[in-house]
Amino acid sequence: GFSLNSSSGRLGVGSQIGPYKLLEPIGEGGMGLFYLAQQSEPVRRKVALKIIKPGMDSKQVIARFEAERQALAMMDHPNIAKVLDAGTTETGLPYFVMELVRGIPMMDYCDQAKMPTRRRLELFRDACSAIQHAHNKGVIHRDIKPSNVLLTEQDGEPLVKVIDFGIAKALTDNLTDKTMFTGMFQMMGTPLYMSPEQASLSNVDVDTRSDVYSLGVMLYELLSGTLPIDRDAVKELSFDELRKRICETEPPRPSKRLSTLNEDARETLVERRGGNKQKVHRLIANELDWIVMKTLEKDRNRRYQSARELSEDIGRFLVGDAVEACPPSAKYRILKYFKRNRGPVLATSAVVLALCAGTALSLWQAAQATTAKVEAEASARFAQTKADESKAILEFFVTDVLKSAMPSRALESEVTVKEMLVEAEAKMSSSFGDRPLVKAAIQEAIARTYYSLDDWKSAERNSSKAFEARSRILGQKDGDTIESMITHARILIKLNRVGEARKLFDSAYDLALQTHGESDIETFRAMFGIASCYFAESNYEDALEQLEKILDVAANPLTNSNIPYKFSVRNAKTISLKGLNRDEEALELQEALCSEASQLLDDNHPELMRYRSVLAGIYERKEDFSSAAQVYETLIEGRTKVYGVKSRKTLLSRRDLANLHVEMKEYSEAKKELEELLPLFIAGIGEFDSETSLYYLYLGRTCRELDELEASEEYLAKALKIAAQTKGMTHSNTLLIKAEFAEVVASRGDVDRALTLINELIEQSTQVRGADHPTTLNSINKAASIYAIAGRTSEAIDSRRKMYRVCVESRGHSDAYTVKCAKLLLNTLLDFDQGGDAFELCKEMLKREHGLPDAERYVFESNAALALVKQELIPDSVPYYEDAWKTAQEVFGECGLSTLRQQSNLGFALATTGEFDRGVELLRAVANSGCGHKMVEDNAKYNLTTVLANRCQAIGLEVDASSDARDKAIEMGKQAVALASVRKSELGKVHVVGKSPASREAWARRRLAVGFLGAREFSAAALEIEKADEIQGSVQPGYSFIKAAALCRLGRTDQSEVAYSEARSWVDAQEVVPDTVIQFREVADRAMRETNASFGASEKRN
Missing domain, CATH: 1.10.510.10 (Transferase(Phosphotransferase) domain 1)
Incomplete structure (x- = not known):
């Protein structure tokens, strides 16, 4: 580039041009140089100065330079660099000064x-x-x-x-x-x-x-x-x-x-x-x-x-x-209007899309007809008829209906989707009295739109008319008739007319298969409809089998692999797997589906949000609550944008997020959120809706867990009434709610009524669905809960043994429902201290040939360990805790709730059975995990306090312990007290794991006192006992022996005698004296012998 050298009489860095000192070059253009300059007056500031390059001062360049200077001087805009000054140098070179843009x-x-x-x-x-x-x-x-x-x-x-x-x-x-x-x-x-x-x-x-x-x-x-x-x-x-x-x-x-x-x-x-x-x-x-x-x-x-x-x-x-x-085509402008107003008129867009899809299909059929080699003339007439129909449909919606949503009219009044649909229905009879097939096509599209709005009665009103007209005019085998048959059947399912729907789907499948073949879109729709009927009856096994058939056909390279139902079929397959408790497969399938769909669809596309809703439910089942909450929150945000805050889909997502607190056992928070949302939910969805019955079910469960039994019964009674009206008395949801209701009735003391309800339920479900159906098994499970509430232990256990035996005989050990029944029986055995039977059940389920999924194997490994602990076989529990912890890491991850719980259990078991250091290390890791699971982290701190304090006390009681061991013991005791003290400040008066935080600190201090006594730090020992008594507000008589020993060693005989007498009086009043207290008494007696102390209690003892 060029340079200006001041030493040669030419301008350069350090040169002064008027009030501007050139500091450094900052740029170079075709004809000029830019300098960073310091302006000295009338203000001090950094500026940019542009000057013509030496040797380029021709008339042409100077003209262009002045043009630029004048152009900039004319302008005053925040996005154009401002000219501040201009002039010429002593040698006549023009320059101008601009604001400094550091960009x-x-x-x-x-x-x-x-x-x-x-x-x-x-x-x-x-x-x-x-x-x-x-x-x-x-x-x-x-x-x-x-x-x-x-x-x-x-x-x-x-x-x-x-x-x-x-x-x-x-x-x-x-x-x-x-x-x-x-x-x-x-x-x-x-x-x-x-x-x-x-x-x-x-x-x-x-x-x-x-x-x-x-x-x-x-x-x-x-x-x-x-x-x-x-x-x-x-x-x-x-x-x-x-x-x-x-x-x-x-x-x-x-x-x-x-x-x-x-x-x-x-x-x-x-x-x-x-x-x-x-x-x-x-x-x-x-x-x-x-x-x-x-x-x-x-x-x-x-x-x-x-x-x-x-x-x-x-x-x-x-x-x-x-x-x-x-190009400003009407179609483009209409589609843009609906996209911009997607919240209030999304479903109307669905009308347009439905009609466009129909038009496209008509044109495709026309093209197929014109290329056919048979009946060319008839095919041409058919093609023209279809094209005319499509044109008439589009003109009707564009000129008569959609214009009501255009901005000019929207200024006068807000036009809702349903208003537009009602307007369309009203205009059809007058517009197409002589064209019934055009009218039927519009009714078909309107029915689908009402379906998307969850207005199934209005949908059925239009779908039945479209189906009837097409059947009468075109005949049953026509593709349009089959389309209407399937649409009508889908709507009937929503109206709980599953039997009618199934007949229509079966007919549609046979007709579509005969007329159009296996790969036709209507054949797929009919097959999918049959699966939907299975879903409506909670028959997930047959639903899954049907869905596999659809996917097999779709995977055939000779069929249409681009069927639009493929994502929906995979989504339905996930729901089937989840219904069969095959959560690992369901999660893998749904994560893959959501990933693929997100590459093709917008984040807030209704279908993608539907798939994510299913994914959130699986995360919830697998205790991945943070992932579930994140998906639910994303759904709420997306559905609010697309459908509005009061829409059905938005409200359902909000309900599911609130119910997540129930699964996390955060019952107070769950109740608060569910009750706050309830008025809005009912206003948006309605009181007598099947989803509202589930809402009341969730509230009933929450209140039951909070021991608010009256409120629980009230909510469940509402849920049962609504479910019976909307789904019928034999629907799986109704039977589920009735079982929950019976359990709460028993909890409120009316066991006889509860047993009558549940036995009716078992009989009803057995007759309708069979002895091994999930609904029947759930009813037997609730019967066991009622027996347990009544204190009829053997009958509770027998009920769950019956469930388990039915599942094993009909399904085998590895079936998901068998596993579920085994877990319920296992919980009952553990609750009633049947540790031996519980352990044998776990061993049976863990046999290699059963091939349990990791998540289920974890349950039986961890509970096998617990069953052994209940039998006081803690050393035998360690291998099972090791296995459970390892499996939990694979299933739930390092920070999973269950992973941390088993790590804590293993640490406690190791610390109490010989591997103290490793046990403490594991407990510390859980206590300081930072994974956000406060309850399990607090429990680990509790266990850590226990093992450290007990270790301190044990070494304190050892006569021959080394001084190094005693120092470590005191350090551990101090750590235990510190942990207990932290818990006290964090939790206040909350009762967490068996002891209040204050009494827990007192407990730890007493054990530290034993450690101090063993280390011959007698003043510290006595002081810790006194602090503990003060914290708890009462004396622990057994530890009064420790206090007596410490005071005796300190020569405070009178105080020692008082403490000893208190402890001795308590011992004399007990039928059985704990071994630890006997040890404490021996410590006090030894202190008296070694100090030659003699007082009444000692003489009395002798």
Whole structure:
């Protein structure tokens, strides 16, 4: 580059130009140098000073330099660098001074900030605003490119600054009085960003639309990361070839260019935009493509006519309006209106989509007909008829119905979706009295839309009419008739008319298979409908078998592998697996489904949200509560945006999130949230709805856990009444609620009534569904709970043994329901201290040949250990705790609730059976895990306090313990007291694991006192006993022996005698004296012998 050397009489760093001292060069343009300069007066500040390069002070360059100076001086815009001053040096070189812009080129800034596309567009509009301002002042920039559009920051926010008007051109001839004629064949600007008219070598006719083109090139790069003309290709082009490329070759669309990038380049581009490939491509495709390509039109009359027009169209895109760059077809504008107002009129969009789908199918059938080799003339007539029908349907909705939702009418009143549907129904009879098939097609679409709105009665009203008309006119075998038959059957399921629905689905399947073949879409819909009937009856085994058949057909390369139901079928398969307690398979399948669907669908697409709702339920079942909560919260946010805060789907997600607290055993929080949401839920969904019955069920369960039995019974009674009315008395949900109700009735003391209810239920379910059906087994399980409440232990155990035997005989040991029944029996045996039988059951279930999933194996491993502990066989429990901990890590992860619980159990067992150091290490790790499971972390602290304090006491009682061992014992005792003290401050008066925090601290201090006594720190020993008594507010008689021994060693005989007498009186009153207290008494007696102390209690004892 050039330099100005002051030592040679020329300007350079350190030179003074008026009040400006040149500090350092900061840039270089085609004709000038930029310096950082210090202004000394009238204000002190840093500025940018531009001066002509030495040796370039020709008339032509000076004219351009003055033009730039004058152009900038004319402008006053926040996104254009301001001119502050101007003048000439002593040698006559012109210069001007601008505000100092410490910025970086727009592309670099956006990439470094990993700025998403929408934010890039907002900033790009600021650049358009700056260029429009220049045009308004009569100035064309002519060199728009990223390095001349800088981004700096102001108050932490990015700010666009357009610089370098060095080759600006006036729209009139008075920008400067001096000549500014550009020599012939001299191309002004940067070729890669240059408009065709600039590159044509006749640029005297360049106008503002040239800048619009350059802005378009920048926008192209901003979106796709590349240029319309590849940079590498330019290097190999001659001047004429480059000019020809600019003027004649149409560039590919940005989305097309993006799709042709190599994998590494695509990954880099996506990373810099903070998204995934599909989302970035989807955002650019269509409207942004259209906008960019309009700016890059070779014919400038077809471009945006100003930078403002370009900016306004981008603005329309950002708010979801129709963009001008697209040919303004009615279809496009209507679809954009609905997308922009997706909350209130989403379902109306579904009408449009349903009709468009029908139209597309009609046109496809027409095309098939015209290519058929038989009955060509009849096929042509059929094709024309279908096309006419499709046109009539679209015209009806566009001209008669959808116009009610357009902005002009929306200004007068807010038009709801249902109002539009009612309007459509009313207009059909008058519009299509003589065209029943067109009317039937519209009724079919309206029925589907009502279905999506959960208004099943209105849906059934329209679907029945469409089905009847098509059956009568077209016959049962026609594809449209089969379509209506399936739609009508789907709606009947929602109305709990499952038997009628199943007959229709069976007929539809037979007809579709005979008429259209195995791979036809209606055949798939009918098969899926049959599976839906199984679902409605909670028959997950047959549902799964049916779904597998559908997926097998879809996987056949000879069939239509792109069936739209494939995701829905996989989602339904997950639900079946979950219903069969095959949670591991369900989780793997659903995570894969959600991942694939998210690549193709928007985050808030209704189908993707439906799949995620199922995924959240599986996370909940697997105790991954944080993941479940995160998905539920995402669903609530998405469904609120799409459907509104009061919509059915939003309210169901909010209910599920509140119920998550029940699964986490946070009952008070669950009740609070469920009761707060209840009025809104009923207002949005209604009192007599099957989902409301489940809501009352959740509330009833919550109140039962809080021992609020009256409220629980009241909620469950409501749930039972609603379920009976909406689902019928034999539906699985109704039977489930009735069983819960019977259990609460028993808890309130009316055992006879509860047993009558539950025995009726068992008999009813056995007759309807069979002895081994899940509903029947659940009823037997509730009977066992009622027997347990009544204190009839043997009958409770017998009921659950019966469940278990039925499952083993009908299903085998490895079946999910058998495992469930085994777990229920296991819990009963443990609750009633049948440790031996519980352990034998666990051993049976853990046999290798049963091949239990890891999650189930964990349950029986951990409970085998617990059964052994209950039999005081703690050393034998260690291998089972080891296995349970290892399995839990695989299933729940290092931070899983169950993982930490088994780690704590193992640590306690090891610390009490010989591996003290490892046990303590495991307990400390749980206590300090930071995983957020407060209850299990607190329990670990409790166990750690226990083992440390007991260890301290044990060593304190050892006569021959070394001084080193005694020091370690005291340290452990102090740690135990510290842990107990921390728990006390954290928990206050909360009762957590068997002892209040205050009494726990007292307990630890007494054991520390024993440690101090063994280490012959007698004052400390006596002091700890006194502190413990003060904390607890009472004396522990056994430890009065320890206090007596310490005081005796200190020579405080009178106080020692009092303590000894208190302890001796307590011992004399006991029928059985604990071994530990006998040891304490021996310690006190030894202290008296060794100090030759003699007092009444001792003589009395002797």
